[in-house]
Amino acid sequence: MTPQPSEPDTGAIAVELRGITKAFPGTLANDRVDLTVRRGEVHALMGENGAGKSTLMSILYGMLRPDAGTVRVDGRPVSFASPGDAMAAGLGMVHQSFKLFNSLTVAENVVYRAEPRRFGFVDRAAARRRVTELAAAHGLPVDPDARVADLPVGVRQRVEILKLLHRGARTLVLDEPTAVLTPAEADALFAVLRRLADEGHCVILVTHKLREVMEGCDNVTVLRDGRVVARLRTADTSADAIAGAMTGRAVELDRVHPPGTAGDEVLSVSGLSAAGVRGAELGVRAGEIVGIAGVAGNGQSELIEALAGLRPVTAGRVTLSGRDITHASTARRRREGLAHVPEDRxxxxxxxxxxxxxxxxxxxxxxxxxxxxxxxxxxxxxxxxxxxxxxxxxxxxxxxxxxxxxxxxxxxxxxxxxxxxDAALLLVEQPTRGVDIGAVQNIHDQLVAYRDAGHAVLMVSAELSEIRGLADRVLVMYEGRIVASYAKGEADERTLGLAMAGAVPVPVPGPTPSKEV
Known part of the structure; x- marks a missing residue:
């Protein structure tokens, strides 16, 4: 029998969906789905990829029309023809792919199409003051004059949330909101979301991250194959129970894979500098996974781009299986045995x-x-x-x-x-971002099998649990430099977090260990 939570006593019903059904050719995306969320609540919507979460939220936000069912907002039946209608009713949504103008400033993005005016003209000073006040009130620090193109992804997300608050959104839908955040940033975000809920907002999170759901959400609704299979109060359930509801089977969470057996050096990087990277020294051997941790914007992506041939190298040397590829084309790197999973899919x-x-x-x-x-x-x-x-x-x-x-x-x-x-070296960034629990296990197993087949893997991930579970060695980047290096099991999340914040005495070159290590 599907577990049913008691109704929370936190406030009036903010959003109520009843019998929502939506079909596409060959797919029944939502099958008579019911969802109720109250004011003062942080509510998680979970399910594997293809379970129907995005379709349901697209219907709520006016991007899709349901084939059947009703939607009520603050007790009133609604039929949104567009996201503009949803915003006018007090709903706001932060998508995985941010909807920002890179060439504009933070303030210009936040107030776009809702600008304060003076004598018929946009009041830029008032816009900056409004953003500064909102940022301070909700713990979302930003520079109102910064250009969005120059901001790391974590700060861009704050801009998206400020956009909603500026427009008076009382119901916020966030799609995978912590996919680009460090654990500390995620904790800070959930503190903001809790404060918003306490002020009478309601927050709906579409997420795969069980730890965050258990620690930061009041209730969770689980979809599987388009249907609601569980409604749970987080205080009365467990991460294992939610994972089981999502997948329909037992799932082993946070598995730590045993270390591999390192062979000959495949990748050798010496004194590598490029835009965003300063003097990187590292090596990756056949049969090992090397993980790179760091707060977004500290050079991890830039390092991978330089190694993949997508960013010019200004100094240093890169060899792949003994062949110099420092200035090689991407096509030649592919021929020499390099595969690449970039951050932006x-x-x-x-x-x-x-x-x-x-x-x-x-x-x-x-x-x-x-x-x-x-x-x-x-x-x-x-x-x-x-x-x-x-x-x-x-x-x-x-x-x-x-x-x-x-x-x-x-x-x-x-x-x-x-x-x-089947390349000798795999560069992989954020391998499981936005991927459901069952698929995460499959991807992890595939990466470990790839390593055990004698390949070298250099991985960047914002998920410290992923790095600690997969990597044979962990490098930490801060302000474009590799500042720390740890063998498997040497560093817990707190130690890695301190290194990511720059709390290490001197940069560590991170030499490749010998085969006997």
Missing amino acids: HAVGTAPAASVADNLAMGHHRTSLSHRGFLPPRAVRAHARELIGRFGVKASSHRIAAGSLSGGNLQKLLIGRELAH
């Missing part, structure tokens, strides 16, 4: 308008799938079907556009395509 990792099959063929079109310079359609289809099955990509067809997949399924597609290259 939409803008860099995939071509959203191309089909799933075509995206899975990318990079393979000159090697395994090529036949006398041509790509046989049958081979492309077979390749796509094999990877879709191996990595559990939920797609109605290999012909559909990759951009129509959920974020988690697009990530599975990207991981699968790059692992299939």
